[in-house]
Amino acid sequence: MTPTWTRRAACALVAVLTVGLLGLPLDVDSAVAVPLPTAPPPAVTTPVTDHCPHKIATPPAVDASEVVAPGSPTPTPLPVPTPAVGGEDLAGCGVVADPAAGPVPPRLTSAGWLIADLESGRIIAAKDPHGRYRPASTIKVLLALVVLDELDLAAHVVPTAEDWSTEGDSCGMGPGGVYTVRDLLTGLLLVSGNDCANALARELGGVDAALEKMNDRARALGAHDTRAASPSGLDAAGMSSSPYDLALVFRAAMAEPTFRQMIATPTFRFPGYPRRPDVPGDKDHPPYDMYSTNRLLLDGYPGIVGGKTGYTDDARKTFVGAAERDGRTVIIVQMFGLSVDGDLYWDQAASMFEYGFRTDPAISVGHLVEPTAASGESSTPAPPQTEKRSLTTGSDQASATSVQILIGLVAALIAVVLLLLGLRLAGRR
Known part of the structure; x- marks a missing residue:
């Protein structure tokens, strides 16, 4: 049977690894990760545009203000310049x-x-x-x-x-x-x-x-x-x-x-x-x-x-x-x-x-x-x-954080499994 102190050591190791890899604050006396305060959900949701929903045309109209008169042509979207103007x-x-x-x-x-x-x-x-x-x-x-x-x-x-x-x-x-x-x-x-x-x-x-x-x-x-x-x-x-x-x-x-x-x-x-x-x-x-x-x-x-x-x-x-x-x-x-x-x-x-x-x-x-x-073309001098x-970008930062958390959890789990196996083998000698 694994001694009590070994179980505590394993728990402490989990806490230390979790803290080190995930960046959570640590209560040193109890060797337990202290969760960050839970913030209220934000009142404002920033629109996500990373998938380019408006690259070609404007968002859908909510009323009939843009309905063309019968017999009139519907304007086609403007061409998208390539490369992008400005950099x-x-x-x-x-x-x-x-x-x-x-x-x-x-x-x-x-x-x-x-x-x-x-x-x-x-x-x-x-x-x-x-x-x-x-x-x-x-x-x-x-x-x-x-x-x-x-x-x-x-x-x-x-x-x-x-x-x-x-x-x-x-x-x-x-x-x-x-x-x-x-x-x-x-x-x-x-x-x-x-x-x-x-x-x-x-x-x-x-x-x-x-x-x-x-x-x-x-x-x-x-x-x-x-x-x-x-x-x-x-x-x-x-x-x-x-x-x-x-x-x-x-x-x-x-x-x-x-x-x-x-x-x-x-x-x-x-x-x-x-x-x-x-x-x-x-x-x-x-x-x-x-x-x-x-x-x-x-x-x-x-x-x-x-x-x-x-x-x-x-x-x-x-x-x-x-x-x-x-x-x-x-x-x-x-x-x-x-x-x-x-x-x-x-x-x-x-x-x-x-x-x-x-x-x-x-x-x-x-x-x-x-x-x-009046040529309609614009100069694009290279900036200093x-x-x-x-x-x-917002999506890049979110992806990087998610990967870091996943790697941290996997590493912590592997370390704990190896420690418990070692302690169990040591107890059988």
Whole structure:
């Protein structure tokens, strides 16, 4: 019979091996592994995209907003560029990050996101960077670029019934109002006015002409995941963009002083319009103070430059913005995300900015390409040489941990069996 002390020795050995191989804390006095405290299940589930569900097309629509009219063709998905624009590591669909930067922000609900340095174009970290998602009103940044190129900000715009009847968020245009292009562009960026988007598209030659110009500009920027199907960002068949593309578009817009000034404006007095005689009991509509939809700007997040929000039922929450600190400007993009209890989208955005600012400026997992002329092709200069580091993804880390645990358990079991066999043989002598 095996003595009691040998059984205790075997148990102690199991504990020691388990601790050493699995990394559990040990109570030395009792030689028993002390389990880690059981954490409550996380309230936020980060979408898994490692299997590239949105590499070709956007997530399925939840309503009929993208149903094409009878007799109209259904837009085909955009071609997927090969190699991936911005670097080979960006071809992946999971988290792309440098371990030297530490863990990426937790509790992010966006299926796709990106963090980049504005000046250098280095991408600090990303998730599904070229995944195709609906941009919602962040596409208005692309419209703003075209407006700044082609329209006189001081020119007057006469509104139409189609403008003030456009669905969704509104600047509050009305008949008899006197508006400049600057008024409409400011309203477009501050409160995401779809009425302003419609009026600006008309000034560019009509919706179809405006969309053609927007898509031409996207191609020139190297944004090959992007197709604007409505100037406002309202869901429409074929609408598509990606975290990488929105970063390209926003970076180009940030080079425009007027754009930077507008997105940094927390409030703006928008012109009113006279009473409508066709509406019984209507009164004059005086100018009013509109406020930015960017909560980081209104709440005074340190260093916030500005940004553009978006939301539709199909796109979910989207955001692209920039913040500056200690001479460094960081861009973030969020797509196909949500606010949940205890984890607001703005808190997620702030955590992404903080990650970007604390990361070594030399770290890069890819780069934002530089815009070119109207050829539609983008230059892809090699980023400055830095020390080569391995990149990790969430699935890689989980697989490595699982293998380590399995090896540890097998080794511990074999050691115990050999010890007990040795002790049993010794007891028979």
